[in-house]
Amino acid sequence: MTDPAPLPFLRTTPTPPESPWAPLGSLPLTVLVGVTGVGKSTALQALQEVRPGLRILPDRREVTDAVMIWPLAGGPVTDREQRFRLTAEYRAANPGGMAQALGSLQADTTHWGTSPVFDGLRGLDEVQYAAMTFPAWRFVALGAPDAVRVRRLLGRADAFDRVKGGAPASDVRSSLSAIPGVEAVFSSRELEELAALTAEGHSPAEIVAKARIVVSERRNYDPQAAEAFLRTLPGERALLLDTVALNPAEVAQAVRQWALQSTSPEAQE
Template identity: 65%
Template structure:
């Protein structure tokens, strides 16, 4: 494995004696695609009650992309392409990358929390290979996820888009995978976001991010796989039906 440039983390086969293999640690792992409410969950789980490991983006950069690219990659769609290449050789994807690391107990005494896993292959791999890991599965409809991306102003949420003279609805309909992910009414709702003050190019870009992610990871399949685990290993949270306070309360009661 490529040497990992993350604080207090190394490949297990290169770690000094006394370091803790994450594969054997009782990790609490958030599962969900972009915009499902993982930040709300982390706000509850972090602090004195738990240490949040470097997140998916950081592990992706240090383990996956660093082995496939000559430099940093910021475009979300290009990152999806590179991580897909990584998964061709490592079918467990992020679960396999994370499980191959060991932690310095002086830096990471725990309890440890990771944000996060996505898709069927990752959760199946994690559930089967790392029996000490527990999972918090978060989900929200794709239209809600686009709206949340528009509202959070994260510099990471960017792709290159070329807005043309066609109506926004037509451009949304023309996006690769659009018809497979969104119902016609969904696309109407997304186009109508321009009337709420959102820039059309931003709506198009955030929709492309959601589409690219959905074409690489199937959240419904991941959720179904997790539902087969015993209840002490998985907590399922609908972040639309539940308020942030209710999400926090259920997390506190479960963990």
């Protein structure tokens, strides 16, 4: 088995108290919360504008590869649905999921500073574990309807957004209906609207592939439950934004204002 590439300036082994290394669980992280296609990149850019020199930890994909995927699969996995299955297996043994994995890592604070940002957490289990286990962490949660997320995935052309499977049938509506679990995520009207995206130049194969990603993600993470929990936290710990009701400029402004109001000394600089 090939060893995974190490995460830069991060490790799992304990470190002496007097060293520059510290558990991420003890640092005042700002954590982005949201599933694929909700607009986390906009929020991240806004945070960087408020805090020049902000350190951004390796993202969810990198931590997932190093801590979850490689140990279970013995190598890299690119198919999104297979990755969801492997991360679900990890969560079965580690209920905190990504929050538990991230909080257990040791960080070299001479590189990452004492208040880096992580993108991101998903679902109630991860968010609740993070908030209750790591009281110094703060959260920016972004949400958008699932049909909107499919449209955004179609527009961003991210090579990571792919799943295995043959080309759909000529009737894209039938192919969408055949996705396992689709009825729990999309209404019949939403499926009709997604099928109609072929008129905007999107291929049937891409429409079905992106819908499958959203359905697979929703099978493993519940954004609404995570947001409901975050609403119980004090305002200085959690900011929740609807990225459909707010345009990108408004999302960025809301994040900037929230970050500047933080009690964190670094955010006040």
